[in-house]
Amino acid sequence: MHIVADENIPLLDAFCGGLGRLTRVDGRTLGPGQLADADVLLVRSVTRVNADLLAGTKVRFVGTATIGTDHVDTHWLARQGIAFFSAPGCNASSVVQYVLSVLSLFMVRQQRSGFDGLTVGVIGAGNVGGALVQRLLDLGASVRVSDPPRQEQGADLPFASLDDVLQCDVVSLNTPLIPEGPHATAHLLDAARLSRLGAGQLLVNSGRGPVIDNRALLARLQAPDAPLVALDVWENEPEPSAELVDECWLATPHIAGYSLEGKSRGTEMIAHALHQWAGAEFHARLASVLPPPPLSELHVTDHATPMDALHRALMACYDPRDDDSRLRGAFARGDAAGVPRGPVFDELRKRYPVRREPSSLTIAMPPDTAVQRTLSHCGFRVVEASGV
């Protein structure tokens, strides 16, 4: 079996080494010529998988080690009888970690001492948004959800109209990109909806860039009383609008799902599907493949409030300002050297530093149920240690 795979899929040798010949390619520039004798294609989100890429090849299995599938023409694959697998939920906890860290920075900026009275609107409550809603409810925030498909299915969530959700202090977008149909999300936040957001609010997009009309967002951010905006995903990736990057409070290069656990889980899920499809036994397990986390312990003193402790723990694990500075610094250096922004954006993603999820951080602290509860709600492991 000849497997052609994006070079940015981690741990593929550990998970698929025994299955056949493995050829690594640049997923962004992959063309049909590189698939001439491929049986299997494994991609991430930067490869458009459609008739233009695959017609005339003998590829019979496509896997994407991602949650999103908007880069894949699944209908065409189905018509050709080509097996297709994605990795639903693989990096959901990483995206939740990103949103909670952004939210925590916002709360510090607003000098809020806790979640009481904070309203958070979540648009799209699937694996990512649903987990986010649960965390926020556990933390004591007031949550409103816009997810018409789930509402029609009768899910038990605090549903509200999109207009009501847009009035929340914080609005988090966690939908797939759906170009058309009754629940289309392309430009879901257009100029009219963006005009309802104002000063003191925070808009976070870690779904897909085109869910917000980026030109309309730029115009909104250049007008008075603009909200704060944190964008991880952009229209026209890998070359987001330079002016929009400048206007954003936090700008990151589509890395919300880039925890080591999240990316590796994506590989594990498609490797498992590929083994099943090929009738081969699958033995590798993520826990045995991942290295131990570099940062394994944080000490919280008995003076810390739940909010202080949570902020410290979140920042110790993942501080989005680091990714924001890396993006702005790399763009500035690239602009000065005449390097186009696309390769700079992709390089930041390719060389992304190791980032671990809250479950990898053990927090040692004196007995304090309120602080412990808050940290546990966010996925941290808390152990009691007297005299910290």
Ligand SMILES: NC(=O)C1=CN([C@@H]2O[C@H](COP(=O)(O)OP(=O)(O)OC[C@H]3O[C@@H](n4cnc5c(N)ncnc54)[C@H](O)[C@@H]3O)[C@@H](O)[C@H]2O)C=CC1
């Ligand atoms: N920034 C990043 O690194 C990452 C981004 N993503 C993006 O996040 C998206 C969501 O991920 P999951 O929650 O795992 O997907 P999911 O498929 O589990 O959930 C998506 C939810 O969106 C809802 N939805 C669909 N149309 C809607 C509409 N018009 N308005 C409101 N809600 C709508 C669905 O009913 C569903 O509950 C992915 O499709 C992907 O595009 C995912 C992982 C990483």
Ligand SMILES: O=C(O)C(=O)[C@H](O)COP(=O)(O)O
């Ligand atoms: O899983 C998804 O969906 C994502 O957005 C990925 O985390 C994006 O990563 P790449 O596939 O672009 O490496």
